[in-house]
Amino acid sequence: MRAEEAIHAVTSAATGVGLPAHDASAVRIGENGVVLLPSAGVLARVVPRAAKGSDPRREIEIAAWLASRQVPVVHPARPEPIIIGQYVVSLWEYLPDSRPADLVTLAECLRRLHSVPLPMNLLPHLSPFDKFEVRLETGAGLDTSDRVFLRQFRDELSTRWNMAEFALGEAVLHGDAHMENLLVTPGGRQAFVDLETVCIGPPEWDLTLTALYYECGWFSAKEYVDFVRTYGFDVRRSPSWPVLRLIRMLRMTLWLAQSADNDPQRQRQLRHRINTLQKGTAPAGWTGY
Incomplete structure (x- = not known):
């Protein structure tokens, strides 16, 4: 568009x-x-x-x-x-002059969201690999070997996802729960935005982005500890954490590929992300966009 x-x-x-x-x-x-x-x-x-x-x-x-x-x-x-x-x-x-929420506020609001009774016939179930093929084929800077690797990576993760164990059951999820999708106004009002990803699934899915961003070095140890204490659960202790973090990194890589065209810095970061996924060292050296 x-x-x-x-x-x-x-x-x-x-x-x-x-x-x-x-x-x-x-x-x-x-x-x-x-x-x-x-x-x-x-x-x-x-x-x-x-x-x-x-x-x-x-x-x-x-x-x-x-x-x-x-x-x-x-x-x-x-x-x-x-x-x-x-x-x-x-x-x-x-919401003029609103700002992204801090991690404690995000944790508080996620607890509230995840405690809502499941609705009937309103929400889809989580699909971790939605839009994968479209993003793979349209991603700027991806060559044939990249697409072969990423598709094989997706297939392996899909098998692991189907066998994953989740400790927190099912809940209403935001689906893309990060600070910029929860706004806070100067008057103190809070509001989740970008609701197209709201669905039903394991709460661990919503907690994974914050934990992964912490692994990337984008949050301090104190910020992450405060997030965990406020929510009451550290997704990194979950048996599903290894597959959750890899799926999220795959999605983050494909998201970057959508905007890497004609941007040398993003192209370099895209290449780095693919290389680290191949070597098993991701998310070392990942920068935020």
């Missing part, structure tokens, strides 16, 4: 429902797009109609359901998505 395409879709959707869109600007563009409408106080999400695994209507329903269970979430600005050509636009409240 190109920035101009996302802005055009959002501008058309907003003006069609009477919202000002003259100051629309792209916030993030990738597989999906995020566009800010400052005058309307709205953040718009744009997804291709043909995108697999993306359902803006379900995302809006999930937000309403989680809010009814006292889980802090961002609120939709409109109860229905809007179809504009080949794109679907959903409109969400904009």
Whole structure:
């Protein structure tokens, strides 16, 4: 998706429902797009109609359901998505001056989320390798040998995943639980965002990113200890930790491959990640993007 395409879709959707869109600007563009409408106080999400695994209507329903269970979430600005050509636009409240949560707040909110009773017929079950093939084939900087290795790596991890043991049972998951997906406003409001990955699965999945980022050196020992103490469980002590961390590293590598085109620094990091996965030394030397 190109920035101009996302802005055009959002501008058309907003003006069609009477919202000002003259100051629309792209916030993030990738597989999906995020566009800010400052005058309307709205953040718009744009997804291709043909995108697999993306359902803006379900995302809006999930937000309403989680809010009814006292889980802090961002609120939709409109109860229905809007179809504009080949794109679907959903409109969400904009939280100005918000910042990513600290790890203690993330742990507290994950405990609250994971304690919600499982719903009937609303959420899919976790699929650890969703979008793998699409990202593998479209990843910039991946050659044929990379794709062969990564596909074999996925197959081995899939077998291990099917045999993995999880100590915490099943719960409602965010699915992509990191600090930037939990915002805190200056007034102290907390809100989970990017709800398209919400699903049912083992809570260990949501805890793995923080533990892996700590292994990467992106958090201090004290920050990670505080996270573990607040949540009450260290996923690194779980028998499923070895396969969880490898699956997450595989996903992080493919995510980077989506944005490595024409960026030498990202291309070098992508090559480093693949090399360390092959050698078994990952995540040594992994940098954050």
